Amino acid sequence: MIKVITSKNNERVKFACSLKENKNRKIHKMFLAETFKSLQMALKNNLVVEIFALEYVDAPSEIPQNLVSEDVLKKLSSNVNPEGVVFIAKMPEYQVNNPSKVLYLDDISDPGNMGTLIRTALAFDYDLVVTSENSVSIYNEKVINSSKGAIFQIPVVVGKLVDFVGTHEILVTNLSKKAIDFNSITIADKFVLVLGNESHGVNKETIKLASKEIVIPIKNIDSLNVAIAGGILMNKIH
Amino acid sequence: MIKVITSKNNERVKFACSLKENKNRKIHKMFLAETFKSLQMALKNNLVVEIFALEYVDAPSEIPQNLVSEDVLKKLSSNVNPEGVVFIAKMPEYQVNNPSKVLYLDDISDPGNMGTLIRTALAFDYDLVVTSENSVSIYNEKVINSSKGAIFQIPVVVGKLVDFVGTHEILVTNLSKKAIDFNSITIADKFVLVLGNESHGVNKETIKLASKEIVIPIKNIDSLNVAIAGGILMNKIH
Known part of the structure; x- marks a missing residue:
C-alpha cells in the first residue's frame, strides 16, 4: 500500500505531526521516529505503523508506506537535515520478569x-x-533520535524506585561527602x-532509599554531564 | 560603565550577534558565551570583554556592562530560556609546554x-x-554552552595529531578487529x-599514526555515543 503525498496538509501528515505532542502520543500509544537504522530496529520488533519516505523503503507490504516530497519530510522530521525517512511506531508493551x-x-x-x-544501557x-x-517523556522525538534505535530494543518504562527496595541494591550517584x-x-x-537531574541531582526522597551512595572522583569542576557519569558507571557496574 | 539597551538594533547587540558566525569570531578573536557559572570562570581568567544582563552583575567596573530587556537577551542567547546573562569573551591564548x-x-x-x-577532559x-x-568550531555557541565553562579553564586548540608522534603514545579508539x-x-x-567522528569514526590517516588501537567492549549495538566513549576512556586513561 504505497501512496504519494506532496501536501503538508494531508491528513496522514497532520496525524503524524500531532504525535509530536505528548498528550496525543498517550492517546494513540504511538510516537514518531526517524533514520533508517531506527526503522530497521523497529521493523525487527514489529513496531512500525506507517512509513513516510522520500524513496520506497524495503518493508513488509502490510505496513502503509507514503512517498513524500522534501518539504513534507521536513515538516515531519525534528532534524534540520532529515535522513529521508520518518515513521510512526507503536509504543512497545513490556513484561519484564525479574530484571x-x-x-x-x-x-x-x-x-x-x-x-x-x-x-548506553543497551x-x-x-x-x-x-x-x-x-x-522528560520517553517518546519525545529528541529522546528517540539520540537513543539511535535503542528505544526499540531495551524496555523503558515510567515507574517508582521504591518498588525495587528489598530485592535490589540501590546505588545512588550523589556528590555528598x-x-x-x-x-x-x-x-x-x-x-x-540511580542517576539524578541535570541541575539539582537526585531528589532527597530518592537518597533515602539508597543502599549505597556512590561518586566518580573528578577534579577542577563540580560535576560531569549526567549521561557521561552514567556511561562511566555502567561500564563498571553491569 | 553601565548602559541600558532596549533595542535589538543597538550597535553593541548587533556586534555581539555577529559573533554567532565563525568568520566574525576569527576576525575579532572573540566569541559569545552565557550562564552565570561560565561568566564566573571567564572573569577568573580575565577573558570577559563585555556583559549583557537583565540585572546588574558583580564584575570589575572596567568591563562594559549593558542592562538589556528580555527580548534583547533572547536575541543574544542561543538558549530558548536564557539564564539572564550573555557575554562577549576573548579567545584565550595558550602556551602549553610539554603536555x-x-x-x-x-x-x-x-x-x-x-x-x-x-x-570531561577538564x-x-x-x-x-x-x-x-x-x-566543529571550538567557539560555536553550543560547544561553549555544553562545556559549562570548561572552555575557560582547559587549553583547547586546533592542531595536528602528527605533532605528537614520537613523543606521545597515540591511543586511537577504533571498532576494528x-x-x-x-x-x-x-x-x-x-x-x-584519539576519538573519531560520530558517523564514520577516526580517519584512515589517523589510524596510521596509532601506537595502539583500543575499544570499549559493548553488546547489542554497534557503538556508543562518542562523548560517552570519551568519558569511559578518560575515566581510566588519565
Missing part, C-alpha cells in the same frame, strides 16, 4: 541525555530502564543504578 | 559532543584538547587519546 540490572532516571530533563543513557546489557514520573568512590564497590547480583 | 595528557578530536561534528568532551585533569581542522580492550592496556606517561 537484574536496572537503570533508574530520577527526573532527567534533557531529552538528549535520556536518549543517550538508554543507548550497550552494557541492562535489563530495564525506569524513568521517574517527572522525567557520604558518597564512596564507585571504583571500590562490589556489585550485587541485582541492582538499580 | 602529558592530551585529548585529540578527529573531525567531531556535533557541538554538544565537543563541549561535553571538553568538560574533570579528568587533561592538559590539552586538540581538535582537527575539520571538527585489531583493537584491544582498553581495560587491558597500561598507560604511558605521555599519551594522546
Whole structure:
C-alpha cells in the first residue's frame, strides 16, 4: 500500500505531526521516529505503523508506506537535515520478569541525555530502564533520535524506585561527602543504578532509599554531564 | 560603565550577534558565551570583554556592562530560556609546554559532543584538547554552552595529531578487529587519546599514526555515543 503525498496538509501528515505532542502520543500509544537504522530496529520488533519516505523503503507490504516530497519530510522530521525517512511506531508493551540490572532516571530533563543513557544501557546489557514520573517523556522525538534505535530494543518504562527496595541494591550517584568512590564497590547480583537531574541531582526522597551512595572522583569542576557519569558507571557496574 | 539597551538594533547587540558566525569570531578573536557559572570562570581568567544582563552583575567596573530587556537577551542567547546573562569573551591564548595528557578530536561534528568532551577532559585533569581542522568550531555557541565553562579553564586548540608522534603514545579508539580492550592496556606517561567522528569514526590517516588501537567492549549495538566513549576512556586513561 504505497501512496504519494506532496501536501503538508494531508491528513496522514497532520496525524503524524500531532504525535509530536505528548498528550496525543498517550492517546494513540504511538510516537514518531526517524533514520533508517531506527526503522530497521523497529521493523525487527514489529513496531512500525506507517512509513513516510522520500524513496520506497524495503518493508513488509502490510505496513502503509507514503512517498513524500522534501518539504513534507521536513515538516515531519525534528532534524534540520532529515535522513529521508520518518515513521510512526507503536509504543512497545513490556513484561519484564525479574530484571537484574536496572537503570533508574530520577527526573532527567534533557531529552538528549535520556536518549543517550538508554543507548548506553543497551550497550552494557541492562535489563530495564525506569524513568521517574517527572522525567522528560520517553517518546519525545529528541529522546528517540539520540537513543539511535535503542528505544526499540531495551524496555523503558515510567515507574517508582521504591518498588525495587528489598530485592535490589540501590546505588545512588550523589556528590555528598557520604558518597564512596564507585571504583571500590562490589556489585550485587541485582541492582538499580540511580542517576539524578541535570541541575539539582537526585531528589532527597530518592537518597533515602539508597543502599549505597556512590561518586566518580573528578577534579577542577563540580560535576560531569549526567549521561557521561552514567556511561562511566555502567561500564563498571553491569 | 553601565548602559541600558532596549533595542535589538543597538550597535553593541548587533556586534555581539555577529559573533554567532565563525568568520566574525576569527576576525575579532572573540566569541559569545552565557550562564552565570561560565561568566564566573571567564572573569577568573580575565577573558570577559563585555556583559549583557537583565540585572546588574558583580564584575570589575572596567568591563562594559549593558542592562538589556528580555527580548534583547533572547536575541543574544542561543538558549530558548536564557539564564539572564550573555557575554562577549576573548579567545584565550595558550602556551602549553610539554603536555602529558592530551585529548585529540578527529573531525567531531556535533557541538554538544565537543563541549561535553571538553568538560570531561577538564574533570579528568587533561592538559590539552586538540581538535582537527575539520571538527566543529571550538567557539560555536553550543560547544561553549555544553562545556559549562570548561572552555575557560582547559587549553583547547586546533592542531595536528602528527605533532605528537614520537613523543606521545597515540591511543586511537577504533571498532576494528585489531583493537584491544582498553581495560587491558597500561598507560604511558605521555599519551594522546584519539576519538573519531560520530558517523564514520577516526580517519584512515589517523589510524596510521596509532601506537595502539583500543575499544570499549559493548553488546547489542554497534557503538556508543562518542562523548560517552570519551568519558569511559578518560575515566581510566588519565
